[in-house]
Amino acid sequence: MTLEETALARLTGNRLLYIDMLEVLRRGTAEVRRAGPDGVLLYDPPSEVWFLDAETPAVLEEMLPLMEGCTILTGHQMWYKDRLAAHFGFQTEQICHQAAWMNNQMPTVPAFDGEIRRLDQSWAEWAEEHYSHSFGGVDYMRDAIDRGMLGAFVAGKPAGFIATHIEGSMGMLEVLPQYRRKGIGEVLLLSMTAFCLEQGVYPYGQVWWDNEPSLALQRKVGMTLSEELIFWLF
Incomplete structure (x- = not known):
């Protein structure tokens, strides 16, 4: 072999x-x-x-x-x-x-009082400004937009976004504070999962072991979580 x-x-x-x-x-x-x-x-x-x-x-x-x-x-x-x-x-x-996402079928994205759009480069600086875990600057956001960044809009105003990191994991999930606890994170995660599947990409992400809200969201939308832990070192 x-x-x-x-x-x-x-x-x-x-x-x-x-x-x-x-x-x-x-x-x-x-x-x-x-x-x-x-x-x-x-x-x-x-x-x-x-x-x-x-x-x-x-x-x-x-x-x-x-x-x-x-x-x-x-x-x-x-x-x-x-x-x-x-x-x-x-x-x-x-x-x-x-x-x-280990299921054989496409995820069902729940309806919400808004819409999901694919963002273009005009949103790069805005996304960088509003991402709470920013580390790569505007250039990283531009690359993420090229790969495919989705935004949630409510009454025409941006409420959150999600993308994939350069190595392939889904991440950069951010919901603006005034729009939290309205199911928008769930909609964004499932929308990106569907987007990845449509592109032939494996839909996966990595969640900090002690981030209970994020782990709960993964379970809620139907993601399978590994029993084993992995680690990153920088």
């Missing part, structure tokens, strides 16, 4: 846990740096993210020399988080559940 075939054989055994790795392989941007029945290492040049799956310490130590210059990574087993943080000098971490 090729390296990619070996990687797919390993990753499809737990599609929910590895759906982010499967997505970068599906779209053809990932480089398979190591693949075996005991672990897979991918590098995705567009996002500059390393994706790790290692079953044993020996596999992890085999991967480390291959990751020279790593500045951001996501690991799929928690046991090596601290080892990687120490090795690369990372000081910021995010611990998440994978959340994915």
